[in-house]
Amino acid sequence: xxxxLSKKLRRWQILSSKDQTQTKPDRSPxxxxxxxxxxxxxxxxxLGQSSDVxxxxxxxxxxxxxxxxxxxIDGMVDRNLLNRDILQPLMFNLQLIKDHIRQNHSSxxxxxxxxxLTVGQITGTEDIDRVIxxxxxxxxxxxxxxxxxxxxxxxxxxxxxxxxQTTNEVSIRGPKDSFTETLRTNTTLLRRKIRDPRLTFQSxxxxxxxxxxxxxxxxxxxxxxxxIEEINQRLKRIDADAVLDSSYIEQFIEDNPxxxxxxxGYTERPDVTAAKILEGRAAILVDGSPMALTMPxxxxxxFQNPEDYYAHPFFASLIxxxxxxxxxxxxxxxxxxxxxxxxxxxLFPTPxxxxxxxxxxxxxxxxxxxALLMLMLFEVLRExxxxxxxxxxxxxxxxxxxxxxxxxxxxxxxxxxMVIVIAATAIASFxxxxxxxxxxxxxxxxxxxxGFLGLFxxxxxxxxxxxxxxxxxxxxxxxxxxxxxxxxxGLKDTFLRAPLWAMDSRPASLNSPDMRRQSPxxxxxxxxxxxxxGGNQ
Amino acid sequence: xxxxxxxISNLQLSVLITGFVLGSSVIIPPGQGAGHDxxxxxxxxxxxxLLIAWIFTALARQFEYKTIIEINSLVYGKILGKCxxxxxxxxxxxxxxxxxxxYARFFKxxxxxxxxxxxxxxxxxxxxxxxxxxxxxxxxxxSVILVPLTILLIPxxxxxxxxxxxxxxxxxxxxxxxxxLLWASQGAASFPFAETVAFLMVLAFxxxxxxxxxxxxxxxxxxxxFLIMAVARNAAVLGPMAVxxxxxxxxxAQVIDIGDILTRFEVVVGIxxxxxxxxxxxxxxxxxxxxxAQVFNLSSYRPIxxxxxxxxxxxxxxxxxxxxxxxxxxxxxxPIYAVPFQIGIPLVTLIxxxxxxxxxxxGDQV
Numbered sequence: 001x002x003x004x005l006s007k008k009l010r011r012w013q014i015l016s017s018k019d020q021t022q023t024k025p026d027r028s029p030x031x032x033x034x035x036x037x038x039x040x041x042x043x044x045x046x047l048g049q050s051s052d053v054x055x056x057x058x059x060x061x062x063x064x065x066x067x068x069x070x071x072x073i074d075g076m077v078d079r080n081l082l083n084r085d086i087l088q089p090l091m092f093n094l095q096l097i098k099d100h101i102r103q104n105h106s107s108x109x110x111x112x113x114x115x116x117l118t119v120g121q122i123t124g125t126e127d128i129d130r131v132i133x134x135x136x137x138x139x140x141x142x143x144x145x146x147x148x149x150x151x152x153x154x155x156x157x158x159x160x161x162x163x164x165q166t167t168n169e170v171s172i173r174g175p176k177d178s179f180t181e182t183l184r185t186n187t188t189l190l191r192r193k194i195r196d197p198r199l200t201f202q203s204x205x206x207x208x209x210x211x212x213x214x215x216x217x218x219x220x221x222x223x224x225x226x227x228i229e230e231i232n233q234r235l236k237r238i239d240a241d242a243v244l245d246s247s248y249i250e251q252f253i254e255d256n257p258x259x260x261x262x263x264x265g266y267t268e269r270p271d272v273t274a275a276k277i278l279e280g281r282a283a284i285l286v287d288g289s290p291m292a293l294t295m296p297x298x299x300x301x302x303f304q305n306p307e308d309y310y311a312h313p314f315f316a317s318l319i320x321x322x323x324x325x326x327x328x329x330x331x332x333x334x335x336x337x338x339x340x341x342x343x344x345x346x347l348f349p350t351p352x353x354x355x356x357x358x359x360x361x362x363x364x365x366x367x368x369x370x371a372l373l374m375l376m377l378f379e380v381l382r383e384x385x386x387x388x389x390x391x392x393x394x395x396x397x398x399x400x401x402x403x404x405x406x407x408x409x410x411x412x413x414x415x416x417x418m419v420i421v422i423a424a425t426a427i428a429s430f431x432x433x434x435x436x437x438x439x440x441x442x443x444x445x446x447x448x449x450x451g452f453l454g455l456f457x458x459x460x461x462x463x464x465x466x467x468x469x470x471x472x473x474x475x476x477x478x479x480x481x482x483x484x485x486x487x488x489x490g491l492k493d494t495f496l497r498a499p500l501w502a503m504d505s506r507p508a509s510l511n512s513p514d515m516r517r518q519s520p521x522x523x524x525x526x527x528x529x530x531x532x533x534g535g536n537q
Numbered sequence: 538x539x540x541x542x543x544x545i546s547n548l549q550l551s552v553l554i555t556g557f558v559l560g561s562s563v564i565i566p567p568g569q570g571a572g573h574d575x576x577x578x579x580x581x582x583x584x585x586x587l588l589i590a591w592i593f594t595a596l597a598r599q600f601e602y603k604t605i606i607e608i609n610s611l612v613y614g615k616i617l618g619k620c621x622x623x624x625x626x627x628x629x630x631x632x633x634x635x636x637x638x639x640y641a642r643f644f645k646x647x648x649x650x651x652x653x654x655x656x657x658x659x660x661x662x663x664x665x666x667x668x669x670x671x672x673x674x675x676x677x678x679x680s681v682i683l684v685p686l687t688i689l690l691i692p693x694x695x696x697x698x699x700x701x702x703x704x705x706x707x708x709x710x711x712x713x714x715x716x717x718l719l720w721a722s723q724g725a726a727s728f729p730f731a732e733t734v735a736f737l738m739v740l741a742f743x744x745x746x747x748x749x750x751x752x753x754x755x756x757x758x759x760x761x762x763f764l765i766m767a768v769a770r771n772a773a774v775l776g777p778m779a780v781x782x783x784x785x786x787x788x789x790a791q792v793i794d795i796g797d798i799l800t801r802f803e804v805v806v807g808i809x810x811x812x813x814x815x816x817x818x819x820x821x822x823x824x825x826x827x828x829x830a831q832v833f834n835l836s837s838y839r840p841i842x843x844x845x846x847x848x849x850x851x852x853x854x855x856x857x858x859x860x861x862x863x864x865x866x867x868x869x870x871x872p873i874y875a876v877p878f879q880i881g882i883p884l885v886t887l888i889x890x891x892x893x894x895x896x897x898x899x900g901d902q903v
């Protein structure tokens with residue numbers, strides 16, 4: 001069903017791309033001249049009259065004819081650094097530079113680079129496009145009269161949000177830091193967790209206008225090369241105007257263009273990202289987004305939570321089952337209630353049937369309509385609660401609680417059992433966050449089908465969903481693995497969470513070239529001698 | 538010709554076979570003719586089924602796991618081979634319609650008396666067709682999840698029914714006349730065990746061909762074990778009623794009572810059993826469309842899914858007039874009708890292939 005739709009979509013896409021005859025303009029690179037004034041002219045033209053572009057001209061030698069200019073964008077450059085390590089050395093070393101010019105004029109720019117400036121990252125270039133793009137990135141460019149080269153200095157510095165506590169994925173025992181909007185901060189957070197020299201941040205720029213920095217993160221030798229290649233291919237295909245968040249990337253590189261279920265995971269936690277990379281996955285960090293993408297994302301990951309690995313294995317396994325149960329409840333409960341009420345009332349235990357039937361006495365709507373009404377009302381409340389300014393949010397929840405909980409029942413619009421069912425569903429739906437969105441859709445679908453065909457319809461829809469999931473892939477890995485296709489060793493981290501000392505290999509479904517995670521015989525043991533003596537006495 | 542790129546593991550093959558065999562046989566248990574000795578008939582049928590499975594896996598192995606369509610063309614030549622292939626495809630197609638009819642009729646009779654039968658047919662067919670469209674791999678993955686979950690129902694049912702089990706109902710053993718027993722066991726062999734001959738279309742896609750035969754027999758044995766358990770339990774719980782009722786497994790679930798809270802959940806049992814039917818119909822449907830595509834040299838079987846699916850629904854709707862006719866066909870005619878397809882085609886093809894020393898070991902056929 002979905003394939004048909006996606007085929008239509010693709011055809012439509014191909015048709016529309018045929019109309020679009022314009023291609024990217026293919027310009028040959030423009031190089032700098034030796035004339036400072038001319039170079040500045042070009043730069044002024046390109047960068048326009050923006051008030052944040054600063055072009056500071058100066059003299060750098062006591063000879064009158066050696067001018068220079070520093071170009072940067074105000075607000076994207078660390079002012080302290082600029083003043084102390086770039087402007088000051090340039091302008092205070094008049095004599096030094098003059099001496100140098102007298103001896104050897106040709107390598108003036110190299111001299112400045114090697115002996116004058118006291119900053120870390122400096123590169124030289126002749127390509128004017130590169131100068132413009134780097135200045136827009138926050139670099140500082142230095143142009144000197146008589147030299148057809150420019151120095152680009154990385155002196156970026158701007159106001160950022162600091163590293164804060166996680167807000168969406170809270171854990172009790174684990175680390176509390178979360179990613180920020182700055183790519184460099186995020187890479188640092190990861191580097192500090194994995195000090196392996198093979199940890200690689202492979203960066204590229206995406207977005208015709210936004211020119212967003214994107215970094216693919218992986219560990220060489222653990223992440224399969226084919227995966228990296230595939231990710232790179234997909235990333236290179238993106239030809240978008242702007243990438244404002246990592247979710248933009250997600251939508252462009254997903255396996256299934258209109259997938260119902262997420263096939264790429266996201267997290268705000270560095271520890272989760274590090275763990276996934278260590279399992280043999282790859283991550284993508286996007287500048288300007290506090291969410292890292294992890295891939296491949298499998299169905300079972302939706303039920304895993306960082307807390308699982310920090311908590312006791314038995315408890316973690318129990319919570320896994322609770323999550324699974326919550327997910328199942330959140331999708332099926334209203335549908336099951338509706339189909340029991342409408343088609344199979346004999347399945348209710350008799351006392352319950354009596355009370356349910358009694359509660360429905362005199363209600364105006366059929367049970368499906370009642371369920372749909374309450375479900376929609378819940379979705380409305382949820383959305384309102386999310387989007388409202390925080391000060392108004394409380395009013396919404398009070399009104400919601402009153403309307404749903406009390407007024408609707410006493411006004412005779414819905415029965416009290418239905419309220420309980422919907423409330424339980426609503427709470428259960430928050431247990432598995434990655435599938436909360438799709439859960440809401442499936443819930444509505446199941447309820448409607450249950451109203452028409454009872455349990456039979458529900459199981460037919462369920463079979464279709466299962467076969468859809470079984471056919472889904474995330475970067476080539478079957479979505480339902482390690483359950484289907486079955487991999488017994490992979491089951492250590494699915495329905496049960498084995499103790500950490502027992503998880504000695506990486507998940508097999510990810511095809512990591514280096515399967516060994518740790519040595520296999522690490523079960524903690526009681527020292528033999530003492531315990532034996534204790535037992536004998 | 539590569540119509541299917543997927544590969545299935547041997548474990549998945551076993552699970553598929555288990556699901557396939559239990560398909561409609563959990564609803565209409567085989568061996569009814571033998572009365573309370575039905576379970577013996579099923580056991581004998583299982584042995585015959587294993588023998589037949591041995592024949593067709595030997596055939597598949599002889600030709601390095603090609604589908605029966607390709608084998609027929611090699612053995613009998615193009616024209617005769619295709620004629621025989623069409624006959625075989627007809628069997629799959631007809632059997633698919635029968636299973637579909639079985640299921641829809643069961644739901645119509647027992648659970649949804651007011652729902653038009655066509656709706657039930659169409660919905661079941663739709664989900665099978667969409668799965669077949671996704672390929673054998675997807676179907677195999679679904680089966681790995683569905684079959685174990687559904688099979689669990691049989692031992693759980695049995696456990697819950699222990700208070701109602703009266704082993705005296707199974708006595709005296711071997712009470713029925715032997716010709717009646719043999720007839721019932723031939724019935725049990727032809728439905729459901731030997732129907733696995735449909736896997737001649739699937740065996741081509743397993744990833745460890747050298748262990749193919751053991752995977753097939755493992756699947757058959759597991760299915761046989763649970764089927765014998767179900768049939769014996771039916772007789773022990775329902776007594777003489779087991780032979781009279783149309784759907785004993787379903788009727789039996791009505792008896793289950795857990796502390797007066799969980800009662801009457803035969804609906805749940807009945808509906809869960811769809812999953813096995815889903816696998817059986819999908820395999821048969823898959824064999825039909827893949828076979829047709831191979832016979833007519835199509836580059837993909839996907840375009841014919843919709844028309845063949847509709848034809849199957851129409852056949853299922855018009856095949857038999859009423860339920861009694863269906864049972865009459867299933868118990869009286871089918872055990873003979875199925876013989877040429879289940880034993881005839883594979884055995885004759887195998888013998889002809891041996892006589893003609895096919896496939897030639899020149900290595901020119903890849």
